[in-house]
Amino acid sequence: MMKVTLIAGARPNFMKIGPIVHAIENAKASNKSIDYRLVHTGQHYDEKLSNSFFKDLNIPEPHVNLGVGSGSHAVQTANIMIKFEEELASNPCDFVLVVGDVNSTVACALVAKKMNTKVIHVEAGLRSYDMRMPEEINRIATDALADVFFTTTPEAGYNLIEKGCNKSNIYFVGNTMIDSLVSNLGNLVKPALFDDQALSETDYLVMTLHRPSNVDEQSKLAKIINLIGEKCNGKKVIFPVHPRTKQILDQFSSIPENIYCTEPLGYLEFMYLVKNSFAVITDSGGIQEETTYLGIPCITLRENTERPETTTLGTNELLGFNVEAISNAFSRLFNGEWKRGSIPGLWDGKAAERIVRALIAMNTH
Known part of the structure; x- marks a missing residue:
């Protein structure tokens, strides 16, 4: 049985994690050998910024809320690391899956690697090339630690390959945030x-x-x-x-x-x-x-x-x-002159299904 710990910390994480939870539940219902533990770090603690999202997105209550709250980047990241280390020691797993680029993402990735647990980064390879953004630092650090990379676009994969990531560990799956949107329209x-x-x-x-x-x-x-x-x-x-x-x-x-x-x-x-x-x-x-x-x-x-x-x-x-x-x-x-735009490839509401299929395939090798 593959055990995956899913990390959610801030508002954007919930829209990305929700579809993965549903995809794992569906796989379990089909007798696939995969299970998950949902960890809410409590990075966002405002009702409208966190708890309501579990109701809106029909996500089960997290197995644990670390309740870290706010603070400077250093304080918040440190508190997440301290509490997640205890959580992971008590509930070991095969993979820690982090999403996006918030402090919870990099903090939990760092703890997992130091505890010899493999890290999956969903939404890997995104780059603004602006080091003034805390999120950019989090993205770079998380990708440096991760073992498996799920990307929203082919370009994100190219960014990872340029930095020396193993191509065979990069999976272009689409965008789980769009999964949430499609399923809730x-x-x-x-x-x-x-x-x-x-x-x-x-x-x-x-x-x-x-x-x-x-x-x-x-x-x-x-x-x-x-x-x-x-x-x-x-x-x-x-x-x-x-x-x-x-x-x-x-x-x-x-x-x-x-x-x-x-x-x-x-x-x-x-x-x-x-x-x-x-x-x-x-x-x-x-x-x-x-x-x-x-x-x-x-x-x-x-x-x-x-x-x-x-x-x-x-x-x-x-x-x-x-x-x-x-x-x-x-x-x-x-004046009605705005560009019409088009939808990027694989932004079709099925990214989480692709992620879970890839995880199950890893477990069979």
């Missing part, structure tokens, strides 16, 4: 604010901001919000505010009238808003992917992306914080 939930704010389909925008480079400095965040408010042709902008962003936003005396701030939303409510929006403004990685799949115009306020397929194939444009570029983008958006 029929279950999306209209949030109360949709009617409360008298929204109508394709007549509002959605905005999310949480990157330190955009939100940690009050003056920078104010410039972004005022510019967006000015360029949106009077359309409402729904802004679910990340806890990190809220700390700064609470210091503002006012924001543009057409920007409506709300608490973080559960997955099914948030994706309802995105799916029915005119466009999305973000600095998130995952939302670049989701908008590409849905064909929704996406304005990304970053200088770079680890998901270049969303710009080369999809509906995403990288604009950083260039006032002229943003103004031009909004002009094209409201």
Whole structure:
């Protein structure tokens, strides 16, 4: 029996882990020799950022919640390592499977390797080439430790091969975050604010901001919000505010009238808003992917992306914080001149099935 410990820590992890849990459950139901233990590190502890996702995505409650909470990168990573070392010692396994690029990803990978347990990295090989991003450091370190790599695009595999990873351990499987989206498109939930704010389909925008480079400095965040408010042709902008962003936003005396701030939303409510929006403004990685799949115009306020397929194939444009570029983008958006985009290969809702088939095949060799 192959035993796999699955790690989830922060909001994006849950959308990536959920389909893998379901695929393993389906394999078990077909008498395949595989089982899992789901570990929630507690890196995100806000109800809307973590627990609600288990309900929304129909994921079983984790076997354990390490409850690490927040802290600086060093403090949080260290606490995850201390608690996960105890967890893994008590519950040994064949593989530790980590997803994405958060602190939980690299912390659990490092602990596993030091305890002679093989590491699987789902969403391996992504690169922004921006070492100012904590996530980029986490991605590089995790890929350096991993034994098995599951990639969302062929390009991610090329990145790994360039760094000396064994080609036979790299599997192009597609995108498990898109698996979650595909399987839940029929279950999306209209949030109360949709009617409360008298929204109508394709007549509002959605905005999310949480990157330190955009939100940690009050003056920078104010410039972004005022510019967006000015360029949106009077359309409402729904802004679910990340806890990190809220700390700064609470210091503002006012924001543009057409920007409506709300608490973080559960997955099914948030994706309802995105799916029915005119466009999305973000600095998130995952939302670049989701908008590409849905064909929704996406304005990304970053200088770079680890998901270049969303710009080369999809509906995403990288604009950083260039006032002229943003103004031009909004002009094209409201003139109906935005690119149509296409869906990258294997973003078909079946990535987790491919991952679990590959794991079972490994177990038979």
